[in-house]
Amino acid sequence: MEKDQADHPSHPAPVRLAFRVSYLGSRFFGSQMQVSERTVEGEFVAACQRLSLFSDWRDAGFLFAGRTDRGVHAIGQVAAFSTDVPERAVATINLQLPPDCWCTAYAEVSPTFHPRYDAKKRTYRYFFSRAPPCIDAMAHAAARFVGSHNFSSFARMDGRNPCRTVYSARVLEEGGFVCLEVTAESFLWHQVRCMATALLRIGEGEEDVDLIDHLLTAEPEKALSPAPAEGLVLWDTDCGICWKPIVARERSARFIDDLLRHHFLMGNVCQVLQQDRPSS
Numbered sequence: 001m002e003k004d005q006a007d008h009p010s011h012p013a014p015v016r017l018a019f020r021v022s023y024l025g026s027r028f029f030g031s032q033m034q035v036s037e038r039t040v041e042g043e044f045v046a047a048c049q050r051l052s053l054f055s056d057w058r059d060a061g062f063l064f065a066g067r068t069d070r071g072v073h074a075i076g077q078v079a080a081f082s083t084d085v086p087e088r089a090v091a092t093i094n095l096q097l098p099p100d101c102w103c104t105a106y107a108e109v110s111p112t113f114h115p116r117y118d119a120k121k122r123t124y125r126y127f128f129s130r131a132p133p134c135i136d137a138m139a140h141a142a143a144r145f146v147g148s149h150n151f152s153s154f155a156r157m158d159g160r161n162p163c164r165t166v167y168s169a170r171v172l173e174e175g176g177f178v179c180l181e182v183t184a185e186s187f188l189w190h191q192v193r194c195m196a197t198a199l200l201r202i203g204e205g206e207e208d209v210d211l212i213d214h215l216l217t218a219e220p221e222k223a224l225s226p227a228p229a230e231g232l233v234l235w236d237t238d239c240g241i242c243w244k245p246i247v248a249r250e251r252s253a254r255f256i257d258d259l260l261r262h263h264f265l266m267g268n269v270c271q272v273l274q275q276d277r278p279s280s
Helices: 002-007 040-050 086-096 135-143 191-203 211-217 250-276
Strands: 015-023 073-083 101-109 121-127 147-150 163-174 177-184 232-238
Touching: 015 040, 015 086, 040 073, 040 086, 040 101, 073 086, 073 101, 086 101, 121 191, 135 163, 135 177, 135 191, 147 211, 163 191, 177 191, 191 211, 191 232
Parallel strands: 073 232
Antiparallel strands: 015 073, 015 101, 121 177, 121 232, 147 163, 163 177
């Protein structure tokens, strides 16, 4: 019996890893895996399979902490999977991910870790494309989101419970941008983008601060139209993890630098073209 065990050594138990994931959502059809579209989960699973970290994503318990829509970005998404080769996973994952998706940190977690259900809270930031004239009014209005409310007027419901608890909501000015930062245990579909729409109306002087109270308490008629997806960033997912940093691949840094140069140039070109238009 002892000889037989020596001839057939047992395989080490798989190790469950969590990764903090960043991505630019512009070229993805959202984060959730789809058969015929390019998605963040799809690219992540394909990278893991090329590295032989697992063969079947279901057997590996591959999961993301949550879904983001087409065009939405992240610096605080959390992915988790189990693998027999954790060292290879940490050392090589960024070598196989595409340039618009990369990992910034990792941690070894419990075998039962579920990034969605173990997330204590999530934080989003919505960056407005312009600075409205009434930023102070936006800040006062944002504070009224804090607490437990019925967000039926701020989301696509699809039969879900409309009540959500917002821990904090504030309007920030950073790097020349105005943004809404909101933290909650969970969010409804389009909730943050609809909150951004309401705040922008207040910031532009189209509505009073009391609009927020009215929408949170009045009988919902029709949900607000969500603000454009490209302004939304999944900023953080708090799963109580102590992260260890990973160096991102140089290709991702070059990709972002090229994007910055492109959009800076296009901004200047658009200004020139706008100035050259005949006045009406």
